[in-house]
Amino acid sequence: MTDTTPNTTAPLTAPVASLTAGLLLGVLTNLAQGWLPGAWNQIANSGAVWATVAFAVGAALVGRCRLPTLAAAGLCVEIGLVAGYYGYAVLARHDDLVSLLGWPVIWTAIACVAGPLFAVAAAWWRRGRTVWHRSAGLGALAGVFGAEGVHYAAVLHYPAQAWACAAVALAVPLLAARGERMRTLAVGAALTLLAYVAVFLPLTYL
Numbered sequence: 001m002t003d004t005t006p007n008t009t010a011p012l013t014a015p016v017a018s019l020t021a022g023l024l025l026g027v028l029t030n031l032a033q034g035w036l037p038g039a040w041n042q043i044a045n046s047g048a049v050w051a052t053v054a055f056a057v058g059a060a061l062v063g064r065c066r067l068p069t070l071a072a073a074g075l076c077v078e079i080g081l082v083a084g085y086y087g088y089a090v091l092a093r094h095d096d097l098v099s100l101l102g103w104p105v106i107w108t109a110i111a112c113v114a115g116p117l118f119a120v121a122a123a124w125w126r127r128g129r130t131v132w133h134r135s136a137g138l139g140a141l142a143g144v145f146g147a148e149g150v151h152y153a154a155v156l157h158y159p160a161q162a163w164a165c166a167a168v169a170l171a172v173p174l175l176a177a178r179g180e181r182m183r184t185l186a187v188g189a190a191l192t193l194l195a196y197v198a199v200f201l202p203l204t205y206l
Contacts, residue, residue, distance in 0.1 A: 014065050018057050018073040022080020025053060027088045029081070039158045047110070047199070048148040048165060050081050054115045055141050058122030067123060074119025078111035106206065110199070118144075125176075135184040138177055142184065143191025145169040150192065151200040 032044035043049060054074040061070045086104045089095040117140070124137030149165030152158045169192065173184035 011065070011069050014057075014061055014069055014073040015076040018077040019080045021057075022053070022077035023084040023087075024080075025077075026081040026084020026086075028084075030085045030088045030093075039156075039161055042152070042156070042158065042161060043164070045085060046148055047114075048145045048168075050078065050111075051114050051118045051144045052141065053081060054078050054118035055122045058119030059126055061119070062123040062126045067120065070119050070123055071116035074117070075112060075115035077119075078115030079108065082107045082111055102206075106203075131180050131183065135177070135180050135187045138173055139184050139187030139191050142169045142172040142188030143195050145172065146188060146192030147195035147200050150196050151204075155200075155204050 029045040029049070033041040035041075036044055054077055057073050057077050058070055061073055065073075082104055086100060089100065090097050121137040121140040124133045125141075126137075128134040128137055145165045146169035149162045149169060152165060153162035169188060170185070173181050173188055177184040
């Protein structure tokens with residue numbers, strides 16, 4: 001359960017603003033791939049970084065709108081990220097739409113789950129009524145970075161990027177868990193395994 005307050009934001013305002021922000025950030029992540037050196041360009045549009053955007057939207061909106069609106073905003077920002085990233089690739093970089101088509105569909109499907117999930121996770125972290133809700137909310141963010149770190153290490157063989165993700169996965173509960181650090185670390189570790197097996201591992205075979 002999440003402690004909510006009366007709706008103070010128009011139901012469409014947050015999703016529309018989130019979609020707009022997602023479009024802009026999607027373009028930015030595409031550009032950042034050209035700015036960052038070597039394998040670090042993988043970080044620009046990583047799944048964990050995009051999940052953090054939905055988490056940030058949820059954290060910003062909790063208490064300002066009801067949970068369904070907050071979840072819709074998380075969905076919209078992730079859809080915007082996908083559309084902005086691939087839209088810029090086609091319109092500005094002139095990438096072949098047909099060759100790209102499979103990945104936008106895959107990432108849109110993932111966005112439909114990850115967007116609401118991480119937005120609600122942020123609400124649980126900020127306003128969860130039990131320590132387990134708060135730990136699970138923050139542990140979800142730690143877990144996705146942990147899973148991406150495993151992917152960098154085991155599949156892509158990028159040790160520096162793997163260590164960077166591992167550092168974030170540890171830092172999130174240690175810095176933001178508000179006295180529930182060990183519980184959140186445990187939840188994050190469990191969700192690292194779950195996210196890797198359920199999401200990252202299947203993606204390696206596509």
